Amino acid sequence: MPSPAFHSPKSVADAVALLAADPDARVISGGTDLIVQMKSGRVAPTSIIDIKRIGGMIGVRQDSSGFKIGAATPCTALKDDKALAAAWPGVVEAANLIGSVQVRGRATMAGNLCNASPAADSVPALVAAGATCRIVGPGGMRELAAEMITSGPGQTRLAPGEIIAEICLPLRPRGGGDAYLRSIPRTEMDIAVVGAGAALVLDASGTCTAARIALGAVGPTVILAEAACAALVGTRLDDAALDAMAQEVRAVCQPIDDKRGTAAYRTAMAAVLARRVVKLAQARAGVAE
Amino acid sequence: MTRMLITATINGDTCDFLADPADTLLDALRGELGLTGSKEGCGSGDCGACTVMMDGDMVCSCLVLAAEAEGRVISTIEGVADGSQLHPIQRKFLELGALQCGFCTPGFIVAAKALLDRNPDPSESEVRYWLAGNLCRCTGYDKIVHAVLDAAAELRQDHQSRRMPA
């Protein structure tokens, strides 16, 4: 296998041009998926495009519409942004469950999304939070909801030459709270057997007015469990509502048996984690900003 | 196969070295640069034996391409001691018997130093979760955690006594 070419473009336009010119080019930010796959022979890029030297690609900024997270921002840096960590603790925690501290010093949520593993940790939290991605390509710029990025295991809806430039999160709604939990065999270092992210909005009386529940590793892509969400809206998240939600969660799972877990276990754990993560999000929603 | 010329600061020294675009930083450190203190245990970021500091972040050098090191500041196990003066973490590992075969030790020392540079008073649980990316098969981690906590205490005391008026 001949060695790839290595490029360090200084602008998004240059990166897009390089990507568009070589169908076998791959973007590198953290490299924590790409380099592993190169070594195992799963991918053999003919060029590697490092986006970390592009201005604005690393860092979190906040404006009136919410948070803009540069695509090359490593997971550990998300924790350092106090405003983001206060607004979307579920997203920041989810990103900071990926791998080890060493991996998180490099890995990015954009990379996690684009790698399109069904078990990606940051994805259910991003989807629950209503994240969108600003995509730049040869045809210009477009926005896509986080849950639309992945189309199947290892597959995205990015067209040739397109890269994610930014991940956008709305401002935390009044009465909002989010959380992410996952099931792994050890205490750290494992790929999620099941992941569940929840973002709720509660009104002043504690009634749930909006809910987004996203499940990871129980289907080929993240599942936004709409019926489960509906079971919570209008309720005060009492046991009956949670039971109904859990039932809808189980119904929507389509997991497989693999070396990391059985289908039956995954379905059961999806329901267990959904309950726990809703309770966590509820507790956070009760805390005023 | 055209190799690239990379310039980086390694343990305080400016270094130039050649690297193939597919080489990792670990390959470059252990090969071209002759710094074999960082080890390859798995090549996939699961064991931490290759842990180095890059621009202030603790990373697995097996998951960094050598080409990405251009212009960056890197420190490895070889740069932890001050000449022949051991860092308190290194001394505590020796005093408390926190190594048996010693293969994982460089990764642990770099990782532990990264922790104590950020958090001078970690709890046992914080130490254990910070070091979860460093595998040890010999010790069961007990003496390693004790060594890190002891080193933290000594560093806090040093810091205190240096701040006290003469």
Added chain:
Amino acid sequence: MNAPESKRAFRLVGTRPVRPDGVDKVTGKALYGPDFVAAGMIHGAILRSPHPHARIKAIDTSKAEALAGVKAVVTGADFPSSASHEIALGEGTGNVRYASQNCMAQGKVLYEGHAVAAVAATSEAVARAALELIEVEYAVLPHVMDIASAMASDAPLLHDDIFTKGLDPKPERASNVPLRFTTARGDPAAAIASAYTVVSGKFTLLPVHQGYIEPHACVASWNGDGQGQIWASSQGAFMIRELTAGILGISQANIRVTPLEIGGGFGGKTTIYLEPVAMLLSRKSGRPVRLAMRRDEVFRASGPAPGGEVEITMAADADGTITGTELEFKLMGGAFPGSDTHPAAFSALAHYNIANCRVTGWDVLCNMASTAAYRAPGAPQTVFAVESCIDELAIRLGIDPIALRLKNAVRPGDIGLMRVPAGEVGYVECLEAAQAHPHWSAPLGPNQGRGVAGGVWGNYGGSSTVVVSVADDGSVLVTTGSPDIGGSRASMAIMAAETLEIAYEQVRVNIADTSSIGFSMLTGGSRTTFATGKAVVQACEAVIADLCGRAAAMWGVESSQVVWRDAAVHCMAGEQKDQVLTLRELAAKANFGKGPIAAEISLNATGILPGFGVHICDTEVDPETGHVAIVRYTVVQDVGTAIHPDYVEGQMQGGAAQGIGWALSEGYLFDKSGRMENPGFLDYRMPVCSDLPMIETVMIEKPNPAHPYGVKGVGEVPIVPPLGAVANAVSRTVGLRQRDLPMTPDRVWSQLQTAKA
């Protein structure tokens, strides 16, 4: 010199000085197997079989040989054919023909990952590119991955010349079962038939790996005149020499093996995989060749520990006396014979005094990597079943589980399956210490349970050679041939300094290559502090005798009229009475007189004693998810004398951690095509730092009378009790007997669901 009858305070033995090789290891200077560079070195890579079982019809290496940068290609055809013969290896024997075929397939591949060809080239990248150009034509054969399939009468055979040893009459048809071994005493069937109560069960385990963080690696240089050098890490440089010479058909003196620092072995580095291949590549290319395994190769193609099944029936009286036991185990030995059948059989019940017992073991081949030793090989598997049964008996009889073990524990003088009376063994002391420990009576929280288990390992003595020499400034060098896996240099220095009555820092320890010192058996079997330590002490005593003789001659008195005390010879009679000559003074004069001061001792150490352990484990189980957390863990062990307590505690904690991983999360997984699904640290799950609590250690010192400082081997015992301790804890936590390892969350959850229904 024998161990003192009463425990007296030593000056250095029992203290915790810094190890002499420590600074190199905390600064990254120490050179391990993959770190060594030879001038002009080129790089090797190995092509491995994608099939678990196939005949090799043809190999075409021509395209690989033509690739620019390739300097040599080697296949099984380059290996001399060797008759099947046994050599002493580790604590048992090894077969040279099988070792040769395991290093590189000759005619057949027997597991996915089996080496088929190798290339040496100017860079690793070129070598790997060349591998892709080698064309191998396979005739794929059906494979067997489990015991039932492997033992079936129509099973596909891995070898056509294996006839089960230990069956009478000898079988006429070849099979996948190299060995059936049985040992018994008394009448266990009668005891079981007439017992007050009987418990029985079938226990299953998966293959597991030793999990050393340093992958196998070596550099070899073999000249046309037949002389070769190897630089490698291993548990025994002499073992490398012997096996490589045997496989390549050359004399041992023609190979010098230089030991590099070793990054973990645990038994997995008591044999070789790469060295003969590297030697052949070097011979063909005329260059030194580095050959190393990547992590997935370590999992697929080194030597894991066998999984298998253990069936046990245990009978007891109402008062808890275990009257009879029948135990039958089948372990999956992998591609070649040898899966620890004898030690598994003899360790199963060696910590108890049971009048009637039969233990039967089967070695069963299957299409996975050939198993190798893993810390007390065979014992964790059989003792898991025994300790689980004892726990069940304790619950059924309403007897405290430690009291039940005390009732049946082996005591000095008891005669067991090995037909020799037990010596100064300390199982009873360990059980009593566990019972008295605060952990045993600490309160438990919700969803928590406590398990206890005991275990034993026989340990080993074996051959060691040591040289002790004194420089003319009085500093002392101890040279051994025993690789230092976990701090043994420090223990050797302590024993030497203690014997010579000098400062610890005055002694330095060197581990020599195979051309620089006589033979030592490998570092394994928990033998090094015992056997090499004995040789160190005897060599120091010989040096002392020599120094006394020189001083006596100078004073004109008999040797019996001088004594050695405080690192000096004291004259006790004659005109020079009360004169003193120090070590330093005698050393300074040595080359003007009798010559250099040095002593070499070669011995085959006898007088070993087994080690015993008792582990207490508290687990907490999340009833909704099946997750098991270890919340508290205590290791009690009979250690003889702890020469350096840090390193003894380290063995206890490390062995316990490996056993915890074995019990909860580790195991080889294969897909239907016989390929390993988890050959990496991501999905082969060893405990990480956040998975474990502090591991408390209690060292019981009951000295071994046959060692000058009372040493008993300590390294292997601590992996034997944890499988039972953790399983008993989980069983008591969830109220369901655990018989299948690993106890992963989905398995525990699944049992809880079934129990609810």
